Amino acid sequence: xxxxxxxxxxxxxxxxxxxxxxxxxxxxxxxxxxxxxxxxxxxxxxxxxxxxxxxxxxxxxxxxxxxxxxxxxxxxxxxxxxxxxxxxxxxxxxxxxxxxxxxxxxxxxxxxxxxxxxxxxxxxxxxxxxxxxxxxxxxxxxxxxxxxxxxxxxxxxxxxxxxxxxxxxxxxxxxxxxxxxxxxxxxxxxxxxxxxx
Amino acid sequence: xxxxxxxxxxxxxxxxxxxxxxxxxxxxxxxxxxxxxxxxxxxxxxxxxxxxxxxxxxxxxxxxxxxxxxxxxxxxxxxxxxxxxxxxxxxxxxxxxxxxxxxxxxxxxxxxxxxxxxxxxxxxxxxxxxxxxxxxxxxxxxxxxxxxxxxxxxxxxxxxxxxxxxxxxxxxxxxxxxxxxxxxxxxxxxxxxxxxxxxxxxxxxxxxxxxxxxxxxxxx
Numbered sequence: 001x002x003x004x005x006x007x008x009x010x011x012x013x014x015x016x017x018x019x020x021x022x023x024x025x026x027x028x029x030x031x032x033x034x035x036x037x038x039x040x041x042x043x044x045x046x047x048x049x050x051x052x053x054x055x056x057x058x059x060x061x062x063x064x065x066x067x068x069x070x071x072x073x074x075x076x077x078x079x080x081x082x083x084x085x086x087x088x089x090x091x092x093x094x095x096x097x098x099x100x101x102x103x104x105x106x107x108x109x110x111x112x113x114x115x116x117x118x119x120x121x122x123x124x125x126x127x128x129x130x131x132x133x134x135x136x137x138x139x140x141x142x143x144x145x146x147x148x149x150x151x152x153x154x155x156x157x158x159x160x161x162x163x164x165x166x167x168x169x170x171x172x173x174x175x176x177x178x179x180x181x182x183x184x185x186x187x188x189x190x191x192x193x194x195x196x197x
Numbered sequence: 198x199x200x201x202x203x204x205x206x207x208x209x210x211x212x213x214x215x216x217x218x219x220x221x222x223x224x225x226x227x228x229x230x231x232x233x234x235x236x237x238x239x240x241x242x243x244x245x246x247x248x249x250x251x252x253x254x255x256x257x258x259x260x261x262x263x264x265x266x267x268x269x270x271x272x273x274x275x276x277x278x279x280x281x282x283x284x285x286x287x288x289x290x291x292x293x294x295x296x297x298x299x300x301x302x303x304x305x306x307x308x309x310x311x312x313x314x315x316x317x318x319x320x321x322x323x324x325x326x327x328x329x330x331x332x333x334x335x336x337x338x339x340x341x342x343x344x345x346x347x348x349x350x351x352x353x354x355x356x357x358x359x360x361x362x363x364x365x366x367x368x369x370x371x372x373x374x375x376x377x378x379x380x381x382x383x384x385x386x387x388x389x390x391x392x393x394x395x396x397x398x399x400x401x402x403x404x405x406x407x408x409x410x411x412x413x414x415x416x417x
Contacts, residue, residue, distance in 0.1 A: 026254065027261050058258040062251045070211045130245040146253065149246040174200055177242070181203075184238035195240040 008079040015068045018151020026061050035080065039087050046091060056094060060086040069151060129192045136183045136190075141176035148173055206236055210243045306405050307370040310398055324350050324357055331364060340372035356394055362387055363395040366402075375406045 014025035029035060036057065043053035063086050067073045073082065134142050140161070147157045154166040163169045184191055208214050209222050226232045299305060331346035347361055347368075362383060369380035387399040 023254075023257055026258065030258050030261050058255060061258060062254045065254060066247065066250070071213055127248065130241070130248050133241055133245040134249060142249075145246060146249050150250055150253070177203065180242055181235060181238045184241060185234050188234075188237070191237060191241045192244075195237055195244065 012068060012073070012075075012079060015065055016151075018069070019147075019153060019156050022065060022151065026065055029064075029083070030057060030061055035083065038084060042084075042087065043091055046095075048091065048095075052094070056087055056090045059090045059094075063090070126192055126194070129190070133180070133184065133190060137176055137180050141172075141179065144169070144173055145176055145180075202232075203235075203239075206239050207243070209236075210240055301408075303375045303406075304371050306375075306402070307367050309405075310367060310402060328357065328361065328364075331361075335364060335368055335371075338371070340368050343368050359387075359394040362393075363398070366399065370402075 011025045011029065014021040016022075036053075039057045039060075040050050040053040043056060044050070048056075060083055064073070064083055076082075077085070137145075144157060144161060147160065152160070154169045157169045157173075158164065158166055161169075163172065188196075205214070205218075205222060206226075209219060214222065226236045327346045327349040331343045331350075334340070334343035334346060344365070347365055350357065350361055352358060366380060366383040366387060369377060369383055373379050384399055384403060387393045387395055388403065390396060393399070
């Protein structure tokens with residue numbers, strides 16, 4: 001893991017903190033030469049190109065961030081092993097997607113705990129519907145909810161969005177969330193079918 | 198709905214509740230239609246938010262200066278098969294033309310015609326000595342001396358004269374070429390006499406020199 005061999009915990013803590021700490025930690029992992037080389041070698045060995053390796057690593061980091069935020073990362077393996085496991089999964093998904101588009105049928109890989117296929121491999125139709133949901137609220141509400149979902153602290157959000165104080169952020173967040181939920185409750189047809197189960 | 202319950206449902210969606218707490222809340226949701234409605238809406242909102250977060254992080258990472266750390270190689274471009282086919286065809290044509298050029302040249306054709314019957318003649322007379330000298334010079338590509346030696350042979354009836362005419366034709370074919378007047382004259386001299394010792398060979402030689410492939414390769 002390059003410069004972070006003995007500092008995995010610090011990186012995980014930064015990702016857990018969310019906000020700018022999380023971004024910086026993910027950026028460090030993305031720029032780490034050893035991680036990059038390992039991912040590039042793996043992807044190239046499996047018939048891919050360097051550009052695809054970078055893309056797969058980015059997707060893997062997105063999943064890593066989410067899994068840490070959702071407490072799915074249980075420290076059972078070290079961060080680099082865990083991340084590389086996600087990379088392998090992402091690459092298989094990517095190949096499966098490409099081969100499906102070209103008419104070939106590749107079996108779905110075995111599901112593992114870090115898998116969140118819905119995160120990356122959303123169908124275009126589902127993406128459009130989810131976009132529509134976010135557009136039910138104004139741009140400011142949307143931005144606030146994104147910050148909040150990314151675990152930005154209320155203080156950070158207050159500064160970033162000029163809310164003055166934490167209390168205003170809390171109120172505004174509650175208002176935005178209630179608004180979008182109420183709109184959906186009144187218009188259940190806007191909710192994609194897969195979430196009705 | 199109160200904020201605390203909303204938070205609990207968010208934690209449930211994110212898998213952050215203890216197993217007991219999770220079961221308890223799911224039971225509550227199943228038994229309350231309004232709560233279930235809220236839960237479904239919250240799942241959709243959560244998915245939409247996650248999609249936005251993923252998109253946001255993707256953009257952030259794409260802006261990270263990672264490219265400079267690896268030397269990206271361009272994807273190898275596949276050479277279309279027709280280009281390979283064209284190149285192979287051109288190569289074959291060049292080889293075929295080169296081969297044809299050398300095998301259909303005047304010198305090459307001339308080499309196919311021998312004067313073996315003369316070469317074994319015993320040099321009992323001076324005429325034969327001159328002739329053998331001419332043959333020897335011919336095989337050494339010394340055409341000037343070959344012609345000079347032949348010129349020393351006096352014109353007389355018989356085989357020696359016909360051999361002299363044939364050798365003269367071959368010398369001119371190799372030295373001045375099939376289009377030269379000297380060659381044409383010497384060959385015509387043989388072809389006007391059907392009883393000439395080398396008539397048939399002269400006829401065959403003329404046929405070869407006027408073949409389609411010979412004309413194609415040496416069209417100039």
